[in-house]
Structure formats: structure tokens, C-alpha cells
Amino acid sequence: MEQTRRNLLKSITALAGGTMLPLEGQSQVTTDPIDSKKGDPIDLSEIVNLFDFEKMAEGKMTKMAYEYVASGAADEFTVRWNRQALDTIKLNPTVLTDVTKLDTSVSLFGHTSPSPILIAPTAFHKIMHPEGELATARGASAASTIYVVSSFTTTPIEEIAKVATQPLWFQLYVRDDRAFTKDVVQKAESQGCRALCVTVDTPVSGARNRQQRVKFKLPENVNAPYMVSLGPQKTPLTWKDIEWLKSFAKIPVLVKGVLNPDDAERAIQSGVSGIIVSNHSGRNLDTVPATIEALPRIAAKVNKRVPILMDGGIRRGTDVLKAIALGANAVLVGKPICFGLACGGAEGVAKVLSILKYEFELAMALTGKASIASIDSSVIWK
Numbered sequence: 001m002e003q004t005r006r007n008l009l010k011s012i013t014a015l016a017g018g019t020m021l022p023l024e025g026q027s028q029v030t031t032d033p034i035d036s037k038k039g040d041p042i043d044l045s046e047i048v049n050l051f052d053f054e055k056m057a058e059g060k061m062t063k064m065a066y067e068y069v070a071s072g073a074a075d076e077f078t079v080r081w082n083r084q085a086l087d088t089i090k091l092n093p094t095v096l097t098d099v100t101k102l103d104t105s106v107s108l109f110g111h112t113s114p115s116p117i118l119i120a121p122t123a124f125h126k127i128m129h130p131e132g133e134l135a136t137a138r139g140a141s142a143a144s145t146i147y148v149v150s151s152f153t154t155t156p157i158e159e160i161a162k163v164a165t166q167p168l169w170f171q172l173y174v175r176d177d178r179a180f181t182k183d184v185v186q187k188a189e190s191q192g193c194r195a196l197c198v199t200v201d202t203p204v205s206g207a208r209n210r211q212q213r214v215k216f217k218l219p220e221n222v223n224a225p226y227m228v229s230l231g232p233q234k235t236p237l238t239w240k241d242i243e244w245l246k247s248f249a250k251i252p253v254l255v256k257g258v259l260n261p262d263d264a265e266r267a268i269q270s271g272v273s274g275i276i277v278s279n280h281s282g283r284n285l286d287t288v289p290a291t292i293e294a295l296p297r298i299a300a301k302v303n304k305r306v307p308i309l310m311d312g313g314i315r316r317g318t319d320v321l322k323a324i325a326l327g328a329n330a331v332l333v334g335k336p337i338c339f340g341l342a343c344g345g346a347e348g349v350a351k352v353l354s355i356l357k358y359e360f361e362l363a364m365a366l367t368g369k370a371s372i373a374s375i376d377s378s379v380i381w382k
Helices: 005-016 050-060 063-070 077-088 132-142 157-163 178-190 209-213 239-248 261-269 291-302 317-325 335-366
Strands: 106-108 111-113 117-119 147-149 168-172 196-199 253-258 274-277 308-311 330-333
Touching: 050 063, 050 335, 063 209, 063 335, 077 291, 077 317, 117 147, 117 335, 132 147, 132 157, 132 335, 147 157, 157 168, 157 178, 168 178, 178 239, 196 239, 239 253, 253 261, 261 274, 261 291, 274 291, 291 308, 291 317, 317 330, 317 335, 330 335
Parallel strands: 117 330, 147 168, 168 196, 196 253, 253 274, 274 308, 308 330
Antiparallel strands: 106 111
């Protein structure tokens, strides 16, 4: 999608006004922002970046819900490293380049999206906002963004599909009950999900001490229809299971949770359609590297044979630029979406995405890159 300077000014005006106004080709969010605790309308006009959303959300969410979203595993080194590593990377701008028109579009599995920013799969949205995943889907639709629905959704996929006007993908945990797993995959396919993201880094859950301290559990009125225990598996998940999924899945299969280049190669040999470089947002194994540090090694190994996506620590448009420069085709954003949802429902989700895309456009223009295709390692200061 080409973005002219005039449209960029429209984006600036929309952000300055507080509410996320729909840009060209985007649908209007029809619900007002609602306080997830009190049910009152929320003024998002003071929100100017994604860090502001987290500050506001801490006061709006229950302590248990906030700790669930914000926390990581053990001492949370990896959570911090995800941000620190992105902050440490310096940019190398090029001047006097024509950036009158910006092309931020990206093609993934036959669908052209207006930006390389996707909503990462995150669990239990009804603990963040009463409308849960329905609000997330509406916000994603308003921002013309792909939404990857979690296996731990608190809303059935068929209900989400009814309100979504943009593509849905589905994140999957493969568990002992293979018949149940196959049924879930086929349900996701029947509801129009266009890709399957298989989480491969969670044979067991990490040592989530902050969740333990608040004794996290779902409220009695909230349930997750596709959730099964994440205790130790009786039958370990192996590459054979990826091949098993490939044998019946009718949509592209991606593996999510790859940090090791050798695993990336094995994934390609197993026939996957894409790789998501992820450390589970630092929520499983603490002291693994930041995803932005792992990304270049995996990109070198993959050598553009399949698309690479990355999550972990994305908070600024410059982060998106850096990830693409180091080999990602697109990025996924998780925690900020949860905080936006808590602050303002669909409108909060849409504004998170609008701010991030706007910042990404600024980063492209200010580094002299007019298109996604032109972003490469030359934009990184060596």
C-alpha cells in the first residue's frame, strides 16, 4: 500500500486527536473504549506511544491479569534483553532519497497486508477486557492487520471469525490427544484461518514466579474452549508431529519458537511454510538470547527459502525496521496488544497498531527507505 505524504499527515492528525481514526481502506471501530475494570469510557487522547499503554493498563487491569501479561520466567533476564538488544542496535540513515511514497505492504502466503506488523497469539483476552478476542479482532480489522488467534482464546474461533474482516491465523499447541488436536486444526480451517502457527518451544511451562505469587487462575466466568493442560507430555512433541500436521493441514504450517539455526534448517526439511523466531516473550526459558540477536543467524541459514517472522520486545517503529533489516519478513506484537485491549477494547488495539505503523513509516522515511524491499542490512550502523 503506497502512503503519500498527505496520507501520512492524516495519520499524524488522527494520532494527535487521540482516537484512532480509520485511514483509507480501513473499517471503523464502532465501539467506544471501555474501562476493563469499571465499564466506563476511557480517554485515549494522552496515549502517544506503546509504553504509555502499559502504564495506563497497569491501573485498569486486575493485578492478576496485569502480572500474567507483563511477567516472564524466573529472573526475567530475557524479557529485559528483548528490549535492550533492540535499543542497542544503531541505525545508518541515507539522505536525499525520494520517500514521497512509502510502500509498507508485505505478501504472506498469498495475502498482501498493508504493513509487516501482525498481532501475536496471546491467551485469555477476557481477563483483559469483557469483550475479549472479539474486541481484538475488531481492532485488528480496523487497522487492516492479521490476527493470530491463540489456542488459549476465551472466545470460540467461530465467533471471532464472524466479526473479523481481516485474515485470521491460528496458533496451536500439539498435545497428547492427537484426535482433539486434529479437530481444532480442522475447526480453525473451516472458519477461514489462513495459516497455522505451531508453538514448538513449550514442552513444559517456564518458572513463572510472578504468576505464582499472584496465584494466577481464570475467573469462574471465563473459560478457554481449546485449552488442555500444559503439563509434561506423555508423548513428546517431535519433528514427526510437524510432519503429521503437514499430512492433513490444508493451510500453511509455521513453527513458532525457533532460536537455533539448526532447528530452522530441520523445520524447512520437515516441510514447514514459515518460521517464527521467538523466545516466548521470555516466558519459558530465562537467559536465552533476545530474538533480534537470534534473527540474523536464522535468516542466514534459511536464505529466503521460507518467510521469517519475529516477535519479542517490539515497541517502536524503529524496532520493526531493525527486524526487517536483519532478515524478518514481518513482526508480531503481543503484550502491547493486550495492554491496548485492557485500556480501550477494540479502539485500544487499533490505536496500538496505528501508532506502531505510523512510527515505522517515519523510520523508513528518515532512513531513506521507500519500500519494504529496500530495507536491508545497510540500514544498520556497523
